[in-house]
Amino acid sequence: MLRTHTCGELRISDINSTVKLSGWVQRSRDLGGMTFIDLRDRYGITQLVFNMETHPKQGEQARKLGREYVIQITGKVAERSNKNAKIATGDIEIIVDDLTILNKAKLPPFTIEDDTDGGEELRMKYRYLDLRRNPLRKAMELRHKMAITTRNYLDKQGFFEIETPYLIKSTPEGARDFIVPSRMNANQFYALPQSPQTFKQLLMVAGYDRYYQIVKCFRDEDLRADRQPEFTQIDCEMAFVEQEDILNTFEGLTSYLFKEVKGLDISNFPRMDYADAMKFYGSDKPDMRFDMRFVELNDLAQNKGFVVFDQAELVIGINASGMAEYTRKQLDQLTDFVKKPQIGAAGLVYVKYNTDGTLKSSVDKFYSSEELQKWAERFAAKPGDLMLILSGGTDKVRKQLNELRLEMGNRMGLRNPNTFAPLWVVDFPLLEWDEESGRYHAMHHPFTSPKKEDIELLSTDPGKVRANAYDLVINGVEIGGGSIRIHDRDLQKLMFKHLGFTDEEAQAQFGFLMDAFEFGAPPHGGVAFGFDRITSLFGGSDSIRDYIAFPKNNSGRDIMIDSPSPIAQEQLDELRLNLVKAKK
């Protein structure tokens, strides 16, 4: 070993030991007779002291060390006169006897500090330097801890980790596949998995009972800031279970992670119907760190002469508790906020419940104090509260009010990243109507089972059919979801039919699964959690990119290795492919 200890290890009890350390030069201070160097590795920082009087050669060397040089030193542990309580090794320093430069370093293009001066693009190009910074190191350590803790929990629960293949088959249903040309099978292609869905179901058919994997998945989609072409999920499946069994198992996992990784006791995982989530929060992933439920006002607010409300399908609002003192300017900001094109409301109505008990609104012209008093009662508002009201088409206005609710949550400090409020959203619709293709799509995926009591609706009112599907939402972030699957060939066939597959298409793409259902498939279901997502949530961040060692940018490029890139014509020839030159 090129060291006897790490840079985070030595304590006051080690005084007078001779030690060997290796690491990076974080910082150096040349005080003439003495040079101090902060030596850094993954484990911490240790102060080195070079004494020009006793060790002039080493002192001279030390003066010339640049930032990020890799060095090895031998020396004696001494007590520090001015201790540094901020670091674990702050009680000691090393009086250096010997110094070896293991590798030089050019000046990094940005500072290796918690707050760096490097821009996004530069830090992506030199990702290996960015990864040296504390915030990223902590993110990677957190990710490691999340993974091993997840595995140990699932192992103890009897789950087998079973690897499913990466070279599978392209299926046009769902998102776009990445494809992989086969050289040995000319003009044929593998696809990279969007998820191990069919394989994990086959493992249930094979009797494996409880399966899990922390596994890479791939989607060739146009990227948004929080999407990556390759992402990781905690993927699980269980047999002989009902929905509640799965919810219990995975809230067990989530609680365990909170406890082991963050030392938090979080055991309350309420359930909410999808229909209620939409009605009361305007979102299928409501942030439950605060309530601020939607209140509907149609009966109270319509037919009083205010034409905007009269023409609206829904008049709906929230009560911002204690915000009655909002100024005109603040109210204008809120109005501007809801009128942003991304949100698209026409305007915002407010009612202030003043501390003196009077009510003041932007629609005083149309409503009497008594009428507004009834609104306040509906909102359960108290003096000092501020009611904010939108109106419009039901679906649209709910979405708009959801944005306003979250904005108010931010403004009111109700969304602390260190508070965690989980929620299971259940009873999702099975199908959703797609305007573009003019047909129903599976909201979850084609393998999700409909609720038994709703199966009859499939032929009469497919949009009304509820699925045995559920999502885990924490702090308004969708951590993952799952469903009880179909395990019967006929029902699966019926589902494909409703999704617009011909029998031939269904058989060609998913015949292996439907065949498998005929050989003794047990009832089963599962869940997939976004591992990048849950890790960043635990880290208190909403950027998954900081929790991925080597992420891609929004064009799907790895800037560091400069990929994707052109390949040699011989490679294309072997694969029997020709490029169609891009024009546009």
Added chain:
Amino acid sequence: MLRTHTCGELRISDINSTVKLSGWVQRSRDLGGMTFIDLRDRYGITQLVFNMETHPKQGEQARKLGREYVIQITGKVAERSNKNAKIATGDIEIIVDDLTILNKAKLPPFTIEDDTDGGEELRMKYRYLDLRRNPLRKAMELRHKMAITTRNYLDKQGFFEIETPYLIKSTPEGARDFIVPSRMNANQFYALPQSPQTFKQLLMVAGYDRYYQIVKCFRDEDLRADRQPEFTQIDCEMAFVEQEDILNTFEGLTSYLFKEVKGLDISNFPRMDYADAMKFYGSDKPDMRFDMRFVELNDLAQNKGFVVFDQAELVIGINASGMAEYTRKQLDQLTDFVKKPQIGAAGLVYVKYNTDGTLKSSVDKFYSSEELQKWAERFAAKPGDLMLILSGGTDKVRKQLNELRLEMGNRMGLRNPNTFAPLWVVDFPLLEWDEESGRYHAMHHPFTSPKKEDIELLSTDPGKVRANAYDLVINGVEIGGGSIRIHDRDLQKLMFKHLGFTDEEAQAQFGFLMDAFEFGAPPHGGVAFGFDRITSLFGGSDSIRDYIAFPKNNSGRDIMIDSPSPIAQEQLDELRLNLVKAKK
């Protein structure tokens, strides 16, 4: 839950409990008044009893159950009159009160028994049925246990599991890449990783100190029986270490696996130079479960008139202890064995050291008893031994004798799959000459460091340069290998030059790594173990395919899902690709 217990759980202490079980019908025996059913799940088998007198309806149902039907039963645990000591639940049976058929099953195309009647192809097509059989279930369970045990060991040793990307960059060095067309970056391609090599080195540059991953790797090679286009490795890297530190860490891992997974104490991991391995065993992966070292005879056997030996570069043999009583027929079999085209020896010379002390050889014409006696001394042979001698060109004859040694090991019962003999082979050559391309190739990979004392030979005698490279071999199987890497830009550049890269090519393909070496790269090295391989070794098998849940066949096809397969023209259009129709 659709059960209160699994089929492997109930014991005599559970008698009189009412239980609910779910599982598959393994076997049923209809004895008229009673029907017995073996109910199977992942955890075991439980006997069910249907009594026609007390439960005629259930009894009638039970009679009609076919193999592999999925059922759920409720019943009472009772003591069995004729106990079955072979299974853990053999003391009890369930007197069934109620039966629900959860799913029917068509007759499986082969029997779900330890010894099945299904052929390879059929079992691949219905892999989910083959996976129900005990041997495969045990293989998957073993694999799971190997994985979690590996992770826990490495976690305790301070290794971080860090995921490296799957969509990387194609580099022509090494094996052939699978490539992935990018839609967002027209006419450009990702490649799937043959290993995370460069990324794990960058993680060392980033200061992560100890990295590991159990990770899929991809090679588009023509397949042999024991190769898969996608395979899994335990991939590790450490900084601030020397070769011995890495060997110690990973023999620690291997010992721990033997102990935790198989209950074996295996702590002896001798080291052997590559040169010695070739000289004494004719292989860089000698099976050390038995010795039978090569003995060289040139000085004793040449110039005595036997022209075959006289013309040979090397006369070399092994001593098969106690095999002097081999018959003419058995010796002929051995001769046929070494003359097989795959081995290619011209013939085999034997010397029997008879129990009466006399020596009898196939070359008595040329050698006196005294001369053969000297051979025997060289072999350290005792009366009763059989010496087997080959001759020819050095490299060839060593390889041939290696085959003969292994064959004798098999015949003599010295290769028990439940005995494990690890060995580190060290000091591999850095380069090997490739006849086809007329240049040197990296024996390991271009990032392996040469031994310091051999660097000068790079320009004068490159084939002689030894590398800081090592392989772990167990029972003659290469479990994995690794090296101390280059961490210096100039040396890395020199290596690329010796491997025939122009500076421009080296920079275009590996510039990011060489750049990284300039920003403070620590000395580092690592190892990669073949996870499929070590698991099958622990399972006592030499077929990795049985230890992979969904393997591909020798043409790289997944027969079950019928992949690879053609894709839609729209997909090709989006990727700006055209097919070149295959002619040949």
